[in-house]
Amino acid sequence: MxxxxxxxxxxxxxxxxxxxxxxxxxxxxxxxxxxxxxxxxxxxxxxxxxxxxxxxxxxxxxxxxxxxxxxxxxxxxxxxxxxxxxxxxxxxxxxxxxxxxMSIPNIPDDDVPEGKDENDNVEIKKVLTPREFSFTPKEHWELAEQNGWIDFERGVKLATSRFSVSFGMGAKLERALINFMLNFNSKRGFDEVSVPSIVNRAALEGTGQLPKFEDDLYKLQDQELFLIPTAEVPVTNLYQDEILAANQLPIKMTAYTSCFRKEAGAAGRDTRGMIRQHQFHKVELVSITKPQQSDEIFDEMVQTASDLLSALELPHRLVRLCGGDLGFGAAKTIDLEVWLPGQNTYREISSVSNTREFQARRAKIRFKDGDKNSFVHTLNGSSLAVGRTLVAIMENFQNEDGSITIPKVLTPYLS
RNA sequence: GGAUAGAUGGGUGAGCGGCUGAAACCACAUCCCUGCUAAGGAUGCGUAUGGGUAACUGUACCGAGGGUUCAAAUCCCUCUCUGUCCA
Known part of the structure; x- marks a missing residue:
């Protein structure tokens, strides 16, 4: 607010x-x-x-x-x-x-570029050089089916469109990625938490998904409860309506959850493959900080996600979102986009935002600031979206025969 | 699902319908005293919001929402949650 x-x-x-x-x-x-x-x-x-x-x-x-x-x-x-x-x-x-x-979005920072939509976002830098292919790289859905890793039809059978099932090495890799990411984030000082996947209205209002974006959420039929669209909701709201001691800050957390999104308004976009699913795995970073330290922690979160991609040997770039592309609660956002050779483009794989005191004001998260109470700053960012990471691995590590080499850092997680 | 007890400030825990925004204790902060692995004393100490340079002061909040009353933490109703017992 x-x-x-x-x-x-x-x-x-x-x-x-x-x-x-x-x-x-x-x-x-x-x-x-x-x-x-x-x-x-x-x-x-x-x-x-x-x-x-x-x-x-x-x-x-x-x-x-x-x-x-x-x-x-x-x-x-x-x-x-x-x-x-x-x-x-x-x-x-x-x-x-x-x-x-409650329906007015957050005020963007001064350094947020002008712009209408994603086309006006500004690239900050590229990390790692995409490899040269001696053959035409395939797209991930083709590789996924060929290797028997992902079954899109059976996902539809079990639920509806935009659901999929992972088998064998596909399923193992997902699990390996989740563990790898959580460990990586932990080593960077983000404490692991495990939270509910269902939350109430107050939590969603606190982080800004409600009241405006109810159409994007899966709601339980008999209760005022919703499936979480991101771990940001339960993790940030952990401290809802609390006054924290100054020496507790910053609180840095990482959590793995499934995320559920109706993707209303996304009809026709990314219908093929697992770029845009109704349910997906994600490892999230959330920080609660004093106002004066939030910029520093923001950079730290961006760096963590970027380093994670680098550890997986995935070429990516950092993009500063323009005003028009900024989310409802964000004062500033940097997206990390991973290189997908099959699609010959960079695609969002992480989004790190500083909401400053926007969510804190809504969720009433304060801290003892000397002799008065002040709102904290809250930040969130993916580190990383698991499904999209798997997609990136498939496309970047594919061989001419369609087989896929496993990134070295993941092998300890697969034995 | 049924029965029953409970929900008070950072914590424990008092609280006859009016002088209770709330005793006491603990914790915490500042100060004093003293000095040795400590103790004692003084003062302060909930949240939000309005007015005021400030001192100060108005209003609201004792799980949530209603009701009774000139007046509710205290009485009544509904709901939520927690404990215990039963199925």
């Missing part, structure tokens, strides 16, 4: 910044007005309530002293009607404000 005080104080700046994320100034104007209206309504209610409280106190004193309370009672009853009216207006204003405020 954006800082309403800041909006009130420096409307133009906020509005300019958010316009880069495609937020209409009118919407913000509206938010500002709603905020002011709420303040007025609250002030009225509180004044009336103060009067009521003081009269009630008098009432007690009167009774004790045996004085007549008829007149006071009349006054108090009259005031009571005004209070209930004032309270109702305040409640309506509050709801209006909240529902609007």
């Amino acid at each position: 954006i800082d309403l005080k800041l909006l009130q104080k420096d409307f133009q700046t906020i509005s300019n910044k958010l316009s880069r994320k495609g937020v209409d100034a009118e919407l913000l104007e509206n938010l500002k007005i709603k905020n002011e209206e709420l303040k007025v309504a609250k002030a009225l209610y509180e004044t009336l309530q103060a009067a009521q409280n003081s009269m009630s106190k008098d009432f007690g004193i009167y009774k004790k002293e045996g004085k007549d309370t008829t007149e006071l009672k009349a006054k108090v009853d009259e005031n009571k009607i005004k209070i209930s009216e004032a309270l109702e207006t305040q409640r309506i204003k509050q709801e209006a404000l909240e529902s609007l405020a």
Whole structure:
């Protein structure tokens, strides 16, 4: 959630910044007005309530002293009607404000490039050089089927389209990758956690998936519970509504979970293969930091994901997302894109974001900042998407006969 | 699924419907005293939000949501969660 005080104080700046994320100034104007209206309504209610409280106190004193309370009672009853009216207006204003405020995305950092969509993202650097093939490299689905690693039809049989099944070495490799990634991240100081795959509405509101993106989520039929679209949700919300001690920070965590996404609006995109599935494995990094250390930790997370790809000998590049491509909660994001020779292109395999205090404000995650409480910064990033890593391994390590060489670092995990 | 007990501030744990935003203890912070593997004393110490330069002060919050009342942590209802017992 954006800082309403800041909006009130420096409307133009906020509005300019958010316009880069495609937020209409009118919407913000509206938010500002709603905020002011709420303040007025609250002030009225509180004044009336103060009067009521003081009269009630008098009432007690009167009774004790045996004085007549008829007149006071009349006054108090009259005031009571005004209070209930004032309270109702305040409640309506509050709801209006909240529902609007919760749907406004985070303010992008100043160094976020201008741009409309992914075509305006800015490459930072390439890491490792893609190998030269003496033959035409195949795409991963062909290799996956040829090697008997992945069965797309049977996934559909069990569930629906965009589900797949891994067999044999395909399944083993997935498991090896998960373990390798978790160990790698642990060595970099990210503590391993294992969390629920189902979360409640408050958790999703905390990280920003709700209320705006309910269509992307799988929801349980009988309860207000959802399948997680990313481990970011349960892991970040671990500290929801808590005030952390300054010396607890930074908290750096890594978690493996399955992720579930409806991929609404992705019709026709990546329909073939396992680039875009409804269920996929992912190892995530989440950090909770003091504001002044979040940039440093952000870089550390990007570096960790990049080093992980390098350890797997996968060529990749770092891309700074432009304003228009930035996610709802992100102030800045760097994507890691892995080279896929079969597709002859770089594809997203990790996305590292600093949400600054956007999620912390929603999830009420604070820390003791000297003698006052401040919001923490929260960051998240994949390290890495397992399915896409498997895809990258297949395409980069393929041989002319369609067989696949296993990256050296994974062999200890496969014995 | 049924029965029953419970849910209070960082922790333990009091709390007659009004003087309770909440005793006490622990923890924590600052200071004092003293000095030896310690102890003692003083003060402060919940969260959010409004007003005020500040001192200070208004409002709300004792699992959540409703209700009764001039007045609710305290009474009533519903729900959630936890413990125990039964199936």
